[in-house]
Amino acid sequence: MKDIIYVSGHKNPDTDSICSAIAYAEFKNRIGDAPTLPVRLGNLNKETEFVLNYFCVESPKYIETVRTQIKDLAIDSVTPISPEISLKMAWSIMKKHNVKTLPVVDERERLIGLASLSNITSTYMDIWDNNILSKSNTTLENIVETLSAKCIYVSENTKNFNGKIVVTAMQPDSARELIEKDDIIICGDREDAQEIILDCKASLMIITGKHDVTDKIIKKAKEIGCSIIMTPYDTFTAARLIPQSVPVHYVMTKDNLIVFNKEDLVDEIKETMLQTRYRSYPVVDNNNKILGSISRYHLISKNKKKVILVDHNERTQSIPGLEDAELLEVIDHHRIGDIQTGLPIYFRNEPVGCTATIIASIYFENGLRPTKKIAGLLCSAIISDTLLFKSPTSTVTDKIMLKRLSEIANIDVDKFAQEMFKAGTSLQGKTLDEIFNQDFKVFKIGSLKVGVGQITTMDTEGFATMKNEMLAYMNEKSNSENFNLLILMVTDLLKDGSELLAEGPEKYLINKAFNVQLNESCAYIPGLMSRKKQVIPPLTAAATESN
Structure with a gap:
């Protein structure tokens, strides 16, 4: 197992999720021995792309799951062979490396067959006849090498x-x-x-x-x-050895190979191994190039991937396969969700406006100064999540931390925020799916499945032209994915309020939670800026009262 720690934000990542993952991975790399890697669970939105480009930081690697894959295991290295080498040479390589199977590759190192000790010996016994060299297209070089001629x-x-x-x-x-x-x-x-x-x-x-x-x-x-060669062996030995000059491609197994890809999940290859009785199985990459071989004993020693979560602590928002991973830490500023662990972990949850505020605090508490780039990312996350302190989730701690970080990053906060919001709030060229899911989270409220998306924009007029299409999209999504309630917050940075679009069988909860009447599935609520603090709590209360 490659001893890597993955730092992951939530699905449909926003700027805080991405920047906090990058910053905390950098912190762990500076204080620890285990390599730590930031990852993402979805595509970047325009705002986050602007931030990463502005500070010249690479996007985190995208991963689909933290379930253990073959590439996470210390599989055996193998020596691939050419299809032209002799059986004698292949046998010698097997004895040298103490293996019973060798992958056969073409000139591009792509797997084309398997040569095993059993099929070499059994085939050698079965196919012997005096025309074997002709049938197998054996070369003079193979004969010379086999007979030491x-x-x-x-x-x-x-x-x-x-x-x-x-x-x-x-x-x-x-x-x-x-x-x-x-x-x-x-x-x-x-x-x-x-x-x-x-x-x-x-x-x-x-x-x-x-x-x-x-x-x-x-x-x-x-x-x-007529070519002439001279061998030191006697006639009997030469006659016995010459069939071993047959090239490997003549006897190798070419069809119905059982081959695993490095991306394959360990749990899924177990069944294949149980149904077959081979000692080892070749492992290839996405280009069919051989990487090594895996055996049953590799599965016995399987280790779990190590994961740190930032900016969330609910399973529905987290990475698939989390139950099969080893969760080490959670750094968050949201409500406590439903993630459970088998062992005690480091869990830090603070009522601040942004996860990046907590991570910046961790840097300073440990006597470390963030680099200029990391400070810039943390600034961006705080500005984004607090809407430059227009959100009610903002705290004095956020403001103090932003001031300290902006000095390190050497940015003018107001000017930078305006550029960032302008880049991130444009709806031009986006599909309904991209707009709705750019910052979308799923919540379990009692027995209800609730989804809340939020877009922050200065272009509310542009959104108004697509409102009916968005409601139709939400209605279809609610039905197909069994949501009780779907909400889209369209937050207007200029008016400091949000329009709520609601679909689903429980959308009446909007009326009860916010004391408003939906008009064609829409309602504008002044001062509504925060999903975490102003939407989920009243919805939870309304759902509880209804039950």
Whole structure:
């Protein structure tokens, strides 16, 4: 397991979620030994993109789950082999590395087959015949390597062999009856036998026992284009070894391979392993390049991914697979949600306007000064989440922290906030789905499933033209995803208030919670700026009273 700690904000991340994850990961890297990586669970909104570009900070890596994947395990490294190498060479590599299976790759290092000790030996026993070199397109190089031979003469025409293997352990005249054109002949040092072999126009003559070859024989071999090699082995050994010169591609398993991808979840590959009995399984990347092999014992030693949550503490807002991970910490400023842990963890929850305020405090409490870039990110998050202190969630602590951080980041807060809000609130070019989900959270209020999205904009006139389409979108989403209530807050930064759009079977709760009457599923509420402090609490109270 790669010992990485992941710092994650919530789904549909806003500026606070992203910037807090980056800043806290940086803090953990400065004080700890374990590498810490900020991650995101969704696409960046325009405001967050503006912030990251402004301070030249890379976007966190996107991940889909924290369930353990093959890439998280310390799988075995393997030595891939070429399909052209001989069985003897493959066997030697297996013995050297103490493995029973080798992946076979093409010239681009992509997996094309598997060569196992069992299929090499069993296939070798099953397919032996004297035409094996012809059938398998065995090369002269493989034969020379297998027989530890020395080349006496190599014909330019010798690339592959079309004939059968013949051992001339008989009188020369008897051999003449067996040898045909292009055959591969294993012989001794008898010159008369060698001449007959050449007369029959063999393609390869293998001389055993390290015997010299006369100039006369070499000259004649050149005339007919017959290659000559000399092996130190005796005739019996040479005849026994030569089938091992067959290339691996002839015997390897090519079809119905059981191969895992590095992204595969460990829990899902268990079933495949239970249904098959292989000792190991190849692991490839998304380009089908071999990365290693995995065996059953890797699953026994499985470790969980380590996770820190920022800016949320509710399971519905968090990363999929959290139940299979090891949750180390939670840093948040929202209500306490439903995440449970098996062991005590570091949990810090403060009633401030922004998670970034808490993280900045952690820096200073530990005697660390944020870098200029990190200070800029933390400033951006505070400005965004508090709407530059127009939100009722704002606290004196937020204001003090913003002033301190802005000095480090060297920014003019008012000027920067105006640029950031302008970049983030434009609705031009956005789809209904992008607008609704750019800052959307799901809450469990009693037995109710409630979704609340919020957009902060200076372009309320532009939104008015798409209001009916947005209500239709929300109605469809409510029905298809079984929401009891869906709300979209359209917060007007110029008027310091929000228009609520509501759909779902329990939308009557809006009337009760805010003492208003919905008009065509809409109601404007002056001073309503905060989802956390001004929407969820009254909705919770209204739902409780209704029950």
